[in-house]
Amino acid sequence: MRQSIIQWFRFASPQSFYPLAGRLIPWFWGAAAAFGIAGLWISFFVAPTDAQQGEGYRIIFVHVPASWMSMFIYLVMAFWAGLGLALNTRVSGMMAQALAPTGALMAALSLWTGALWGKPMWGAWWVWDARLTSELILFFLYLGFMALQAAIDDPRRADKAGAILALVGVVNIPIIYFSVKWWNTLHQGSTINLNKAPSMAQTMLWGMLMMALCFWMYSIAVALLRVRAIILERERHTEWVKHAVE
Amino acid sequence: MNALLATVRRDLLLALRRKSEVLTAVFFFVIVTSLFPLGIGPEPVLLKKIAPGILWVAALLATLLGLPRLFAADHMDGTLEQMALSPSPLGLLVAGKILAHWLLCGLPLVLLAPVLGLQFDLDASALAVLTVALLLGTPLLSLIGAIGAALTLGVRGGGVLLALLVLPLYIPALIFGAGAVEAHIAGLGSGGHLSLLAAMLALAVFFAPWATTAALRVALE
Amino acid sequence: MQWNSVGEFFAMGGYAFYVWGSFGACAVLMVAEPLLAKRRLSEVRQSLIRERLADELDLQQRTQ
Numbered sequence: 001m002r003q004s005i006i007q008w009f010r011f012a013s014p015q016s017f018y019p020l021a022g023r024l025i026p027w028f029w030g031a032a033a034a035f036g037i038a039g040l041w042i043s044f045f046v047a048p049t050d051a052q053q054g055e056g057y058r059i060i061f062v063h064v065p066a067s068w069m070s071m072f073i074y075l076v077m078a079f080w081a082g083l084g085l086a087l088n089t090r091v092s093g094m095m096a097q098a099l100a101p102t103g104a105l106m107a108a109l110s111l112w113t114g115a116l117w118g119k120p121m122w123g124a125w126w127v128w129d130a131r132l133t134s135e136l137i138l139f140f141l142y143l144g145f146m147a148l149q150a151a152i153d154d155p156r157r158a159d160k161a162g163a164i165l166a167l168v169g170v171v172n173i174p175i176i177y178f179s180v181k182w183w184n185t186l187h188q189g190s191t192i193n194l195n196k197a198p199s200m201a202q203t204m205l206w207g208m209l210m211m212a213l214c215f216w217m218y219s220i221a222v223a224l225l226r227v228r229a230i231i232l233e234r235e236r237h238t239e240w241v242k243h244a245v246e
Numbered sequence: 247m248n249a250l251l252a253t254v255r256r257d258l259l260l261a262l263r264r265k266s267e268v269l270t271a272v273f274f275f276v277i278v279t280s281l282f283p284l285g286i287g288p289e290p291v292l293l294k295k296i297a298p299g300i301l302w303v304a305a306l307l308a309t310l311l312g313l314p315r316l317f318a319a320d321h322m323d324g325t326l327e328q329m330a331l332s333p334s335p336l337g338l339l340v341a342g343k344i345l346a347h348w349l350l351c352g353l354p355l356v357l358l359a360p361v362l363g364l365q366f367d368l369d370a371s372a373l374a375v376l377t378v379a380l381l382l383g384t385p386l387l388s389l390i391g392a393i394g395a396a397l398t399l400g401v402r403g404g405g406v407l408l409a410l411l412v413l414p415l416y417i418p419a420l421i422f423g424a425g426a427v428e429a430h431i432a433g434l435g436s437g438g439h440l441s442l443l444a445a446m447l448a449l450a451v452f453f454a455p456w457a458t459t460a461a462l463r464v465a466l467e
Numbered sequence: 468m469q470w471n472s473v474g475e476f477f478a479m480g481g482y483a484f485y486v487w488g489s490f491g492a493c494a495v496l497m498v499a500e501p502l503l504a505k506r507r508l509s510e511v512r513q514s515l516i517r518e519r520l521a522d523e524l525d526l527q528q529r530t531q
Binding site for chain 3: 044045048049054055056058059062063066101102105108109112113116117119120218221222225226228229232233236241242245
């Protein structure tokens with residue numbers, strides 16, 4: 001037991017995490033590609049045309065995974081940030097920093113595909129629906145996190161300040177979501193009810209699941225890639241880094 | 247408790263020596279709310295409908311103005327480090343500073359809001375709801391803002407960054423604060439909104455000084 | 468399969484702009500992001516290698 005805990009903590013040091021991340025990245029790229037091909041196949045060739053929305057509903061196969069990932073990555077980022085704050089491990093803060101741009105990208109994709117879905121279906125690029133609004137706020141939270149980390153020169157301080165912000169954000173996200181939802185129901189008269197989604201066929205669910213797994217594996221791969229760069233940037237004055245790059 | 251009161255008293259005294267800083271936020275509030283009718287047009291029905299939102303957004307921005315100074319001066323002259331080393335817990339002193347910030351930047355807005363509400367043709371009961379909502383909401387703004395102020399202490403581009411960090415977190419306060427007045431005008435009753443605002447305030451009173459203290463300790467390292 | 472021709476597939480039942488706009492944006496960004504991350508990694512690697520070469524050169528000159 002003790003042995004295994006020590007094993008895990010070994011990877012909390014940048015020196016041993018750097019090669020581990022390098023070994024893992026190709027596997028995650030492979031998994032992302034495999035799930036992506038399966039997901040795209042289902043979303044274009046297996047899933048039938050929707051009775052109400054025609055072919056336009058196929059946007060769901062990228063929109064929903066992007067939204068899921070944007071929320072999930074924030075939670076993972078806050079988890080790493082909190083871990084770094086509690087245990088003072090360096091890799092945790094670097095992971096949080098590496099995840100933020102990917103999370104912001106997912107939020108941006110979710111907003112973009114949401115707008116492109118909304119225009120033909122509801123006749124507007126943007127409606128102040130609870131989910132759309134929360135996604136926009138989540139995007140702002142990502143931007144704030146990245147801007148704060150970019151503004152602080154000392155990486156250790158940037159990690160800790162970012163961690164506090166991420167945790168405050170996590171406490172706030174449910175409050176923001178429910179307040180936006182409440183606000184939305186109060187103003188229901190002026191907005192469109194978005195709950196009339198096309199009925200969920202089994203194949204659609206499979207397609208969404210495959211695409212979500214693809215986005216998930218992609219996020220891990222790109223975050224590991226970025227964390228490797230961050231490790232080298234921050235540890236460039238240590239002896240092991242000099243031997244790590246041949 | 248004495249330490250908290252002493253901090254409040256000290257911050258108030260310091261602010262009274264530099265009145266312009268406090269007045270800037272108040273004038274800002276007045277001017278911004280007065281600009282909206284000029285931009286939108288003088289129709290009373292429309293103005294009445296958007297009044298709660300405008301007053302609330304202006305209040306958010308006005309409290310934001312004072313935030314960068316919340317810890318900056320004490321950080322520069324080393325007072326903050328003394329506070330961190332003092333026998334009384336830092337969280338308590340921070341709570342005192344936040345309270346002082348609210349008294350200087352939040353309370354004047356609460357008192358001014360009914361007067362400005364008249365510009366928008368709000369009736370007496372709506373003005374009362376607006377005042378109560380702001381009374382519950384502005385301390386919330388100060389508390390959340392303090393976290394942002396501590397995080398951006400001594401950081402490049404602090405002021406703009408602070409707005410970027412804090413404004414998204416202000417959204418629930420904005421929704422329920424402005425919503426209370428709107429619901430009252432619509433005849434739905436503002437009780438639900440106000441109690442949720444109070445609940446968020448209670449939560450923030452408990453957590454925000456703690457998070458602010460943690461952020462200050464990071465900045466002081 | 469519901470497509471009778473390639474043209475029909477790309478037309479997406481009249482929703483081509485929206486569907487391909489969504490999938491295209493995802494594809495472009497999800498290719499660009501790894502490339503940018505990769506470039507960041509190779510840039511720091513390059514500078515580290517240059518640094519080491521400079522150190523070695525320095526050492527050689529000093530020993531001569």
